[in-house]
Amino acid sequence: MSLDTNFMAQVFKTAIAGVPVTLQIVLVALIVSLPIGFIFALVRIYRVKILSPLVRLYVSFVRGTPLIAQILIIYSAFPSFLATIIGKSAFSIDPINYAYIVFTLNSIATLTEVFRSALQTVDKGQLEAGLMVGMAPRQTFVRVILPQALVSALPNITNATLYLIKNSSLAFIMSVKDITAIAKTQAAFSYNFLEAYLVVWVYYLIIAYAAELLFWFLERYFSRFQRTTTAKSFNWHLFSFKQPTTTVAAVQYDPKKELVNHAHN
Amino acid sequence: MLTIKNLTKSYGPQQILKGIDFQVNQGDVITLIGPSGSGKTTLLRTITTLEKGDGGTIDFAGVQGELAHLSKNDIRTIRQNVGFVFQNYNLFNNKTTLQNVTEGLVVAHKIPKAQAKTIALAALKKVGMADYVAHYPSQLSGGQAQRVGIARAIALKPQVIFFDEPTSALDPELVGEVLKVMRQLAEEGATMVVITHQMNFARNVANKVVFMADGQVVEAGSPADIFDHPQVPRTQQFLAEILSNV
Numbered sequence A: 001m002s003l004d005t006n007f008m009a010q011v012f013k014t015a016i017a018g019v020p021v022t023l024q025i026v027l028v029a030l031i032v033s034l035p036i037g038f039i040f041a042l043v044r045i046y047r048v049k050i051l052s053p054l055v056r057l058y059v060s061f062v063r064g065t066p067l068i069a070q071i072l073i074i075y076s077a078f079p080s081f082l083a084t085i086i087g088k089s090a091f092s093i094d095p096i097n098y099a100y101i102v103f104t105l106n107s108i109a110t111l112t113e114v115f116r117s118a119l120q121t122v123d124k125g126q127l128e129a130g131l132m133v134g135m136a137p138r139q140t141f142v143r144v145i146l147p148q149a150l151v152s153a154l155p156n157i158t159n160a161t162l163y164l165i166k167n168s169s170l171a172f173i174m175s176v177k178d179i180t181a182i183a184k185t186q187a188a189f190s191y192n193f194l195e196a197y198l199v200v201w202v203y204y205l206i207i208a209y210a211a212e213l214l215f216w217f218l219e220r221y222f223s224r225f226q227r228t229t230t231a232k233s234f235n236w237h238l239f240s241f242k243q244p245t246t247t248v249a250a251v252q253y254d255p256k257k258e259l260v261n262h263a264h265n
Numbered sequence B: 001m002l003t004i005k006n007l008t009k010s011y012g013p014q015q016i017l018k019g020i021d022f023q024v025n026q027g028d029v030i031t032l033i034g035p036s037g038s039g040k041t042t043l044l045r046t047i048t049t050l051e052k053g054d055g056g057t058i059d060f061a062g063v064q065g066e067l068a069h070l071s072k073n074d075i076r077t078i079r080q081n082v083g084f085v086f087q088n089y090n091l092f093n094n095k096t097t098l099q100n101v102t103e104g105l106v107v108a109h110k111i112p113k114a115q116a117k118t119i120a121l122a123a124l125k126k127v128g129m130a131d132y133v134a135h136y137p138s139q140l141s142g143g144q145a146q147r148v149g150i151a152r153a154i155a156l157k158p159q160v161i162f163f164d165e166p167t168s169a170l171d172p173e174l175v176g177e178v179l180k181v182m183r184q185l186a187e188e189g190a191t192m193v194v195i196t197h198q199m200n201f202a203r204n205v206a207n208k209v210v211f212m213a214d215g216q217v218v219e220a221g222s223p224a225d226i227f228d229h230p231q232v233p234r235t236q237q238f239l240a241e242i243l244s245n246v
């Protein structure tokens, strides 16, 4: 068996049109889900009435179902639902919008857990220290707790982003013309599936690698205050992707660390 | 200056503080001693409003009221007039040594930045940490961190500074540098309440020793009274145990 390198070069050229599509899905999902995930995490930590159990339900629902099922449900239910409101034009909406919705909803759940565990890793003693120098709980939260929580959230945000990049390849199911979809279509003409998939693989590798590098710079910049204890350098090897879900899932709910103990103050 | 009457506090069904009267006068250096679990930390935390008391009254810094029903304003007043030095230092990890001290001055006490810096540098100099202004807490030894913790507290010129076992988390060779700073503060007339197992400090620096057990003040008096002529068997027993360990 030999690889048809001409065909690969051709796929490489045409699939590049899918790169902006993939990036768009990832960026839109990230930009929307970061703030919402953060707010949801606060809702959980401060046990906001009514909302907190709803967020919890939402998170467990999203995390407990396969992404592919979420995609199929949104893609089949949402257009008809929309049609009852805006009529038949609902069926001619660019499918990338459904990709935005699915991947955003999915990321919100992941990032809620990321922010929640990050906020709980900051020792609440520092909050008390803030109160004892006369600062309000909110001031201490914003100036002391939050910056540290964001730094400790960064590795897991990186992981969530890498997963998002890779998961976005499932957008082809919704007939979104992303990298995967374009390569698949081309391969279907000539049955050169292996070659097409190798090209897809390389594209995702490049994108994920670039994302990892970007986040590494962010991490390094924002964790200046811990420079001595964790002198991290970027791991230049390929295939070094962190295995995400473990760290997120391993953080168990620990009421002793709850910042909420001070809500009454 | 600070008067607490009949303070009670429970965690769940367990009563931790069983009606405590506690008085601090200007210039007092009071050491609070007692077995582990007797409620010393809880007493300090309740007085400083880190915990809410169930019953009892406070009279301090113009606030007179029931500890269970302090207004937001009362709580703020109390907090702005006390200093607290924690067992685990609790420095702000994302702030430098200097920022750890200026933070409260600027954010809570609204002192202009330049002036706050001058005050902070003076406080850091007093604890021997003026050479470490740009260090982050992760770059400091335990003894250095605790001295920054003390500088952070004294910079605010609180009426009373509370210390909760300030040397317990330190390696033995670092205890001395922190005790030295505390002794110096006492000599300068600072009003201090110190939970400690350092009996030398209790005997030689304090003017008053309070012995607590089981959520109650068992005995209080001058160091000579408590160490040389303890009246209550419980006190005698505790001192015998702790002094035999050194």
Ligand SMILES: Nc1ncnc2c1ncn2[C@@H]1O[C@H](COP(=O)(O)OP(=O)(O)O)[C@@H](O)[C@H]1O
Pocket: B011, B016, B034, B035, B036, B037, B038, B039, B040, B041, B042, B043
């Ligand atoms: N947040 C808390 N929740 C429940 N029990 C607590 C809490 N803090 C302290 N206690 C209990 O209160 C008692 C007194 O604790 P503490 O004031 O820390 O004693 P000390 O400082 O004298 O060792 C202990 O039995 C401790 O277990």
Ligand SMILES: [Mg+2]
Pocket: B040, B041, B042, B165
């Ligand atoms: Mg204690």
